[in-house]
């Protein structure tokens with residue numbers, strides 16, 4: 301019976317349960333939004349909806365047969381320009397992205413009309429400034445995937461941000477009473493291990509496309525441990541007390 305006095309999720313007051321649940325729900329929605337966002341950024345890298353190994357290879361290792369500009373124009377930037385103009389840009393890239401042709405063939409105008417509203421220095425978005433020819437020319441070169449500087453930026457944001465999320469999700473889950481201690485510790489530490497695997501494999505994929513599978517494995521396993529902690533915590537807060545309550549009531553009724 302000493303067990304019952306231990307700090308556990310089941311016996312917390314309604315206020316703390318509301319706090320924990322609110323946090324878990326918001327974080328779960330955030331997770332879903334991240335999955336949606338991945339579809340729009342990396343998911344479209346191969347020109348088709350849905351995240352695939354190819355998408356990850358193209359995003360990190362690059363599509364070594366083409367340019368970043370072309371890849372994006374077939375991906376997430378596909379709808380930004382009318383079809384004819386989009387093909388004109390791609391055609392210009394194929395012909396060597398010549399500066400003279402850039403101005404003479406109206407490519408500058410296509411960029412000005414369709415792209416610079418977002419792609420300018422003062423937009424505040426972390427995206428290239430298309431008002432400068434040099435920036436465009438650079439992206440028209442062979443695509444070698446994510447740059448080391450963008451990898452470093454995205455990596456540190458993910459490490460700090462996700463570690464923070466799993467700190468609280470893990471803290472809540474650590475109060476679950478129905479999970480054996482060893483399993484609990486494993487589940488709590490798993491997201492951190494998979495986060496490191498996931499992010500290291502971005503860098504490794506930049507060097508060798510075969511590591512794309514490791515990106516999917518790391519990300520998937522992290523999501524699984526998140527889902528496990530989420531479901532168990534919610535179950536222990538809201539369903540378990542009712543089950544116990546019902547059986548106690550049933551006993552009292554007898």
Ligand code: HEC
Pocket residue numbers: 340341368369372373376377380381411414415416417418419425427428439
């Ligand atoms: C509505 C705003 C908007 C417009 C208009 C827009 N873009 Fe983008 N663009 C973005 C955002 C946001 C990103 C970053 C997310 C992504 O990569 O999908 C981006 C990323 C890109 C990238 C990848 C940048 C990199 O770091 O390598 C390229 C290339 C690109 N856009 C090309 C274009 C071209 C060409 C046009 C015009 C035909 C265009 N964009 C119009 C918002 C826009």
